[in-house]
Amino acid sequence: MPELPEVETIRRDIEPHTVGRTIRSLRVTERRMVRRSPSPASVETAATGQRIVALDRRGKFLLFRLAEPNGTTLALHFGMSGAAIYCPDLNMAAEHGENRHVHVRMELDNDTALLVRDPRMFGEIFISEDIESTLNLGPEPLSKEFSPELLKQKMQSRASVKGALLDQRRIAGLGNIYVDESLFIAGLHPLRKADSLTGDDLKRLHAAIVGVLSQAIENRGSTIGTYMDAYGEKGSMQDSHQIYGHEGKCGRCGDEIKRIKVAGRSSFYCAGCQK
Numbered sequence: 001m002p003e004l005p006e007v008e009t010i011r012r013d014i015e016p017h018t019v020g021r022t023i024r025s026l027r028v029t030e031r032r033m034v035r036r037s038p039s040p041a042s043v044e045t046a047a048t049g050q051r052i053v054a055l056d057r058r059g060k061f062l063l064f065r066l067a068e069p070n071g072t073t074l075a076l077h078f079g080m081s082g083a084a085i086y087c088p089d090l091n092m093a094a095e096h097g098e099n100r101h102v103h104v105r106m107e108l109d110n111d112t113a114l115l116v117r118d119p120r121m122f123g124e125i126f127i128s129e130d131i132e133s134t135l136n137l138g139p140e141p142l143s144k145e146f147s148p149e150l151l152k153q154k155m156q157s158r159a160s161v162k163g164a165l166l167d168q169r170r171i172a173g174l175g176n177i178y179v180d181e182s183l184f185i186a187g188l189h190p191l192r193k194a195d196s197l198t199g200d201d202l203k204r205l206h207a208a209i210v211g212v213l214s215q216a217i218e219n220r221g222s223t224i225g226t227y228m229d230a231y232g233e234k235g236s237m238q239d240s241h242q243i244y245g246h247e248g249k250c251g252r253c254g255d256e257i258k259r260i261k262v263a264g265r266s267s268f269y270c271a272g273c274q275k
């Protein structure tokens, strides 16, 4: 699923094409993608005719800041399999729009369009006038406020460290891939209790999270399953994964890489490196 680095890559790709433009029309053709707003029509009506004043990201959500009323946001989440497709002209939008997995079509006032393709339909689109309250997310791991001390506060949980890191209310934007990578780099077992981490553990984990997310953005995200950027290109971060999706021997210590379920998610770790 698109995690923080993938959504940030999409955001950077489409920001220059969307900010300052007016939404000529918005069509949401899949009812299941509208869960927090009353109906597809309510989202379409609220967005149509609006100028996009900024394009932000919060966790795994892409946020179109709309002009009226001040503070209104059109939020998009890509779920398990969603992708944004930037169409520099309406012919391309019409071609891609015929795909049965395209459920959102946003046409802008300069004859460009943004489509969302989501085969599994776990993604969503909605309007909020107070997006911070609606989303209720933890801090951004690449923000200045994110420190080992703040991480310590957020890890005050009896859950496993992996479960706590996946909890978007504690820290925003991490998913299965980047949690596994961060825990491997920090040398922490995914089943360690979150509130048992020492000061040194938290420093290493903090550095690992910031490092791996930054590197993943530089590499334009990870394409494991269906993820593509807004231009339909794959990311390359998967070539730098050290543990996620790996089988056989650990590249660092030579021990066998193990795969277990943690917090309901398939998890990779090395028993030699992650005690």
Ligand SMILES: [Zn+2]
Pocket (backbone or CB within 6 Å): 250, 251, 252, 253, 254, 255, 270, 271, 272, 273, 274
């Ligand atoms: Zn190892």
